[in-house]
Structure formats: C-alpha cells, structure tokens
Amino acid sequence: MGMIRMPEPSTTPLRSIVRRVIGALVALVATALIVYVDRDGYLDVNRGTPLSLLDSFYYATVSLTTTGYGDIVPVSASARLVNVSVITVLRVLFLIVLVSTTLEVLTERSRQAFRAQKWRRRVREHVVVVGFGTKGRSAVNTLLGDESVERNRVVVVDTDPQALDSAAALGLVTVHGSATRSDVLRVAGVQRARAVVVATNRDDSAVLATLTARELAPKAHIVAAVREAENVHLLKQSGADQVVVSSETAGRLLGMATASPTVVDVVEDLLTPESGLAITERPVERAEEGGSPRHLADIVLGVVRDGTLHRVDSPHVDALEPGDRLLYVRKVTPVDSGD
Template sequence: MVLRSRVSRDVPGGPAAGATVFMPEGRVGPVVALLRRLFLALGALTAAALIVYFQRDGYIDNNNDDGIGLIDAFYYATVSLSTTGYGDVVPVTESARLWTILVITPLRLLFLIVLVGTTVELLTERSRQAFRIRRWRSRVRNHVVVVGYGTKGQAAVTTLRGDGHDVEHIVVVDTDRGRLDAASALGLVTVRGDATQSSVLRTAGLPHATALVVATNRDDTAVMVTLTAREMAPKITITAAVREAENVHLLRQSGADSVVVSAETAGRLLGMATTTPAVVSVVEDLISPEAGMSIGERVVTEAEVGGSPRHLRDIVLGVVRDGHVHAIDAPEVDALERGDRLLCVRRAGPDEG
C-alpha cells in the first residue's frame, strides 16, 4: 500500500481549484505504521510491568496487604506510563525507586511520545504536505506532463523512463484515482483533475514543462486538452494520440506537433502480423527502449558535415532540418549541414551510445 500526500484546493498555498496534487512517499501503508506504534507502546507497557513484577518486594499496595501480583504490576505500569498516578501502588525501597528513575521514567516518555506523536503527525500532515507541494511547484522545470494514465499513458511513461527521464521530471494528470495510485507507486508526482481546465494544467506546471503527452481515451477530450495547453504554453512540444484517423487534422489544427493514430496503427500491425510476423517483431523491437534496437535521434558530428546520410556508418532513417523531417534520399539533405539531426537505429539499453 502506498501513502499518498494530498493537499486539496482549500489549503492555503495549495494548487488551483479543481485539482489535487499527490506527492509520492514511502511504501509503508498507514495500517502497518499504526500497528508498529501500537506494538511499540504495548512493548513499553509490558517492559514496565515486568520490571515492577520482578521488583515487587520493593513496592507496596496501599489498598492490599497481599503484596504485588502480575495484575498489580500491569496496573501500576498503566497508570504510571499514562501519568495518571493514583498513588495506591508506590515504590518504597531505594532499589525500586532507582529502577523507576532509570527505566520506568524513560519508558513513560517513550509511551507518551508514541501516543502524542501519532496525534501531532496527523494534525501537521496537511501543513507539511502543503509545504512540499509549494516547494515542488517552485522547483519543477523542464519536465514532461502526461495527460491520461491508461494503456497509452503508461506505455508513454515507460518509454520516457527508458529514454533516461527521471521520475521527478514526469507528472501524470488523470481523473481516475486508481490510475493515479498506480503512477504514485512508481514515484511519479500526480495531479487529479480534468486536464481540459487550464487550472489543472497550471497545477501540473505546464508553463514550465518541455513537452506534453496527450493520451486520453476520447478524441474530443484530446482536442480540448491540446487547445488549452497550446494557448497556455505556445512553445511546448505537444504529442497527442487519437483513436480515429479522421481526427488527426483536428489535433494538428489545435496545436499538436505530432499525432499518433492508435487504432489505425494497431490495425496495420495486426494486418502485417498475419502475413509477415517477423516484420512486426522488428517494429516492436524498434519502439521498445528496454533492449534490442531502437530508433534514436542525434546531432550531426563535425566529421559528417557535407557528407550524405546514405553513406554513414549508422542506419539513418531520416534527417531533421529546420523542424522538418526529410527522407535520406531527398535532394534537400543530400549534403548534411551543421545543426541537422539524424534519425537512426541504435542499440537500446544501458550500453546505448
């Protein structure tokens, strides 16, 4: 179970209305943490009772002349550690009083710290998390915002992490609590809210982000998110996924830099798999960053300037110049220039060069 730190819109200094930020924390659940403190308190109580019982000759019970029994020892430990102190069972010998000073008193302090500390922690949790979120909002820069953490969103996050993005630089926005829990389990900062609202995107730090991934389940929602994001951050890179190819032009008109047709792409792979399954395996390998081969992008080196992309050692698939992608046999990129970027096949994994 994962502890999630929540600060809602009614907390001073918290996020904008309509959004809730969840900061990832430790993986110890609240029930486990509570049981640990309960066992610690019971342990202190039992230790104090056993000390009194083994030192029972040094105690007297003003209401009973039969001596101190085990129940009497637990009774004394209970009223002593809770600072109630009725005074009916008291230490009378120097040895018993010395044990009270050196052992019972520290156990009393430990007992009170466990009980009072739990209450104080609950009371201060909201303020502490509000401070953490304000600090995160002031520091988060150059991150990637992923809207929608369904199948497409999860795959996008996996790819980003495989390409070297730290979890601190990925923020997930969704309305589903279960999906946010799954993202929090990976250590991601999550924002619960409707991404079509500018306040929610602002809470996710979109004005300071470098890229936005729109992976919603509905095409109309993707269009609205893209419109809102482009108006808020004109220079941000927006990549969106749509289910139907007929909606691609709507995403591009809304401001998306790249549009991926999920249903059509999956259909093409299914069709290819029936006749050429090996081709599908290669394509899956290229788009999986964990191992095997992958498609990467790099800057043209000084030694490659003036040469043809078809004659390089790397397998070049395209050349990016002035924001446009050109095929390697296009006459515009027959001679590479400084500032060009190459789309090439490279080995994925930790040894990737």
C-alpha cells in the same frame, strides 16, 4: 477538481500498525524490566511486599498510560532518578506511539498540501501526461523505460480516480481534474513543463486540452493522439507539435501482420524500449563530424539538424555537422532495461 497528490512511500497500513504496536510493547517491556531490576526501591503501599515481575508490568502499564493509581511508588533515590530520567522518556515515547495514528490522519491533508506546494515551487522541465488510459500508460512506461525522465517529474492529469491510483502506485504525481480547464493544468505546472502528452479517449477532449495547454505553455512540446485522421488538422491548429493517429497506426500494423507478420514483430520490438532493439536519439560525436551517417557503426535512420528531421539518404545530411543529432537503432542490453 485540481487536487494534486504526491506519491507516498510504499508502506501498507497493516505494516504501519504492526510497527506501532511493536514500538509500544518494547517501551512497556523495557519499563517493566527497569522497575523489576530496581524493585527494592519501590513500595507497594497496600501489601508492603517486594515487587514481583507481574507487579513491575502493572506499574509500567499504569505509569506509561499516565493512569497512576499510586499503589506502587518509587521510594529510593535511585528509583526516583530512574523515573525522572528514563521512565518519563519512555512514557512520552509510548504516548507518541499511541496517538501517532490519529495525528497522522489529522495532519495528512496539511502534509500533502505542504509537499504539493514545495513540489510546485521547485519543479521545472517536467512532463505532463493528460489521460492515463492505455495510451497514456504506454507513453509513461516508454518515458520511464528509456530513462529520459524521472518518476517525480511525470505528472498525470485525469478525472478517473482508479487511473490516478494506478499512476500513484508507480510513484507519479497525480492531479485530479479535467485537462480542458486551465486551473487544473496550472496545478500540474504545465506552464513550466517541457513536454505535454495528450492521450485522452476522445478527440474533442484532446483538441480542448491541447488548446488549453498551448495557451498556458507556449514553448512546451505538445504531442497528442487522436483516433481519426480527419481531426489531425484540428490538433495542429490547436497547437500540437506532433499528432499520432492511433486508429490508423493500429490498422497499418494489422494490415502488415496479415502479409508480413515478422515485419510487425520488428516494429513492436523497436517500439518496446525494455529489451531487444529500440529507436533512440543521441548527439553527434566529435569524431563523427564531417562523415556520412550511412557509414557509422550504428544503424542511423535520420539526422535532426536545426530542429528538422532529415532521412538518412537525404543529400542535406551527407556530412554530419556539430550540433546534429542522430536517430538510430540501439540494442537494449539487460543492464539498460534495469534487469
């Protein structure tokens, strides 16, 4: 419980093994060629004949593996110098390649712990996502698609190993454990997070996770999803800043789809940041101050002033002021979506 896992570079085990084998073969071939070029400086004590190419590979093999039968030895000064300066280095590299896999397995836990401690010391203003099911995955995709947060600043907390594997495959930091436990959320650094997304599959778990997160992070912005509208007040009392009723939202879309399917298409387009239209937020520019939000080139839906959202037709925002933020519809281009 509470085990943190940092994202790993995307290298398959087969590719890693092939790379090590190629490195070992390169060291072996290089050693054999060096010996063969200077074959007159070596002596086969059993036969007393010059070394062949096969003998060179034999000597390279027994030398790099530190077996050293002693039947082929360097006798000239140049051959001994090459053994000291070149073949010894190749021998060390060859052994490193052979034992690197074992060392990697033995040091993996320590390396992960070191990276996790380093990340926890430095991470600030990140986003903690509780639950990586359908809702949590969609929330993460929206965050990454809107480029409002970097991948290494998204921490997924879940008890399902498969869900955590999926999150790790996206390059996200993962924590295994229940978000209803304060020690698990501390591992995720929730006390230094700027936002917490609670997307559990059960409303009771969402309430407990929200309550625990609010206790640890009094200033974080907490957004929670619930299935039933009757539980919204419980989430609000537990400390959620915003609550999304997933079942009612889906029901409204289903109802609209029967009478006005194109309306649902537009709503889906607005909720999909990768292409088409997207709802986003930006600060008011200096040239726009004093003007009406209804007369801007952008399609403005609302104005955020002092943390309060006002609709675009509200008399409170007839004139834009410094510090206001506009909630508007933006057209997503292929460059914006990363294509």
